[in-house]
Amino acid sequence: MNTTPDPAQISPAQAEAKPGLHGPSIWQLGLTLIAIFAVWGMALSMALLGLVQRFSPTATGADPLPFLLMSASLVLVGFLLAPSAWYALMHLTSRGAAAPISFNGLLIPVIIVTLIPLVLFAGDWISNQEGFAWLLLPIFHILAISLPIFFITYLAVRGIPLGSPQRAWGIFAAGSFLGPVLIFAAEMLVLLVLVAVAALWISSQPDLMNDLMDLINSLQTGNLLPEQAQSFILPYLTKPAVVLTIGIFGAVLVPLIEELLKPIGVWFLVGTRLTPAGGFVAGILCGAGYALIESLGLASSGEQWASLVVARMGTAGVHIFTTGLSGWALALAWKQNSYLRLGGVYLFNVFFHGLWNAMTLTIVVSSIPRLGNNAIYTRLEKVAEFAPMVLGALAVLSIIGLLLANRYLSKSQGLEAPYESNVV
Numbered sequence: 124m125n126t127t128p129d130p131a132q133i134s135p136a137q138a139e140a141k142p143g144l145h146g147p148s149i150w151q152l153g154l155t156l157i158a159i160f161a162v163w164g165m166a167l168s169m170a171l172l173g174l175v176q177r178f179s180p181t182a183t184g185a186d187p188l189p190f191l192l193m194s195a196s197l198v199l200v201g202f203l204l205a206p207s208a209w210y211a212l213m214h215l216t217s218r219g220a221a222a223p224i225s226f227n228g229l230l231i232p233v234i235i236v237t238l239i240p241l242v243l244f245a246g247d248w249i250s251n252q253e254g255f256a257w258l259l260l261p262i263f264h265i266l267a268i269s270l271p272i273f274f275i276t277y278l279a280v281r282g283i284p285l286g287s288p289q290r291a292w293g294i295f296a297a298g299s300f301l302g303p304v305l306i307f308a309a310e311m312l313v314l315l316v317l318v319a320v321a322a323l324w325i326s327s328q329p330d331l332m333n334d335l336m337d338l339i340n341s342l343q344t345g346n347l348l349p350e351q352a353q354s355f356i357l358p359y360l361t362k363p364a365v366v367l368t369i370g371i372f373g374a375v376l377v378p379l380i381e382e383l384l385k386p387i388g389v390w391f392l393v394g395t396r397l398t399p400a401g402g403f404v405a406g407i408l409c410g411a412g413y414a415l416i417e418s419l420g421l422a423s424s425g426e427q428w429a430s431l432v433v434a435r436m437g438t439a440g441v442h443i444f445t446t447g448l449s450g451w452a453l454a455l456a457w458k459q460n461s462y463l464r465l466g467g468v469y470l471f472n473v474f475f476h477g478l479w480n481a482m483t484l485t486i487v488v489s490s491i492p493r494l495g496n497n498a499i500y501t502r503l504e505k506v507a508e509f510a511p512m513v514l515g516a517l518a519v520l521s522i523i524g525l526l527l528a529n530r531y532l533s534k535s536q537g538l539e540a541p542y543e544s545n546v547v
Contacts, residue, residue: 417442
């Protein structure tokens with residue numbers, strides 16, 4: 124990729140700008156450094172908590188493994204954010220543009236496919252060794268999560284140039300840090316609204332309000348037994364309104380938010396002459412970054428480690444697939460000034476993601492202990508019987524969709540550069 128600006132395309136403001144003072148690069152460097160310090164600060168806190176739980180004689184007895192797994196995950200994220208800051212700094216110091224990134228060949232995917240089962244088997248064995256699981260499992264944890272995501276990403280973008288390293292790493296950094304932060308904030312806001320509505324309803328139920336106050340008092344005095352809390356909560360989890368609310372939040376509201384904000388790195392490219400191939404690979408990078416953060420976090424409980432890691436592989440495929448489609452649709456919408464296709468792709472992504480979440484929630488909710496013969500749980504258990512097959516089919520469809528998109532775009536992108544822009 125030739126990053127030398129065409130003099131005919133340089134604006135007067137750009138011509139007068141001093142070399143190295145590139146506004147987007149300054150923002151990229153500053154925000155990435157803030158992100159690195161934030162995640163490494165959290166990593167240090169998690170590591171200290173885990174080590175205290177492991178070695179302190181006054182520890183509460185909590186399992187140190189989740190803290191250490193999360194710490195290792197955050198350390199990895201910090202290192203993956205670093206290239207974004209480095210290339211932005213190189214641009215600002217006028218060190219010259221690096222060669223564009225491109226993945227080609229099949230040797231790397233073959234090596235990764237060979238390594239993944241070995242990492243899983245070794246990690247599963249280590250997770251059952253109480254003596255040294257806290258020390259070695261974090262290493263296998265980040266390998267088991269990151270290798271499949273890199274494998275899927277490689278297959279999706281193979282043969283399609285990713286653009287300059289600064290742009291590629293900047294998009295990945297946006298997808299792996301800024302995207303999750305904005306999504307978490309938006310989902311928490313929606314959740315707070317739902318909690319507020321629930322609080323208003325509870326306040327209109329005197330008997331329920333009294334039971335809730337008794338529960339809170341028992342928590343404060345430390346006299347609450349787990350069986351008491353379970354007997355209080357479970358009857359309400361079987362109510363149709365509660366099950367419906369959980370389903371709407373997880374299978375509708377969450378996909379609506381995530382499919383809008385996951386391609387945050389692509390949104391930053393608005394105004395550039397981004398081609399469909401360039402939008403696709405930008406979306407893939409955003410989706411890979413988000414999938415990495417989500418999987419590293421949600422698989423860090425330490426319990427049933429291997430099962431969680433394998434389940435996250437399918438989720439990662441869904442995230443990467445839908446975000447790649449969003450990037451492609453955004454580029455087409457900006458290029459053709461037509462947004463009907465973009466709306467259709469967004470709705471498809473929400474449906475695809477929502478179906479995945481719905482099947483997952485069905486399995487989780489149907490596993491909750493039942494109180495009596497409840498019709499809702501009976502229906503959920505029937506759906507849960509074939510939910511794993513639906514999840515497997517969605518994961519396979521995601522990979523097939525990525526391969527088909529790659530095949531089409533890798534051929535068409537030869538007719539036009541993926542990034543028809545001088546913007547880094």
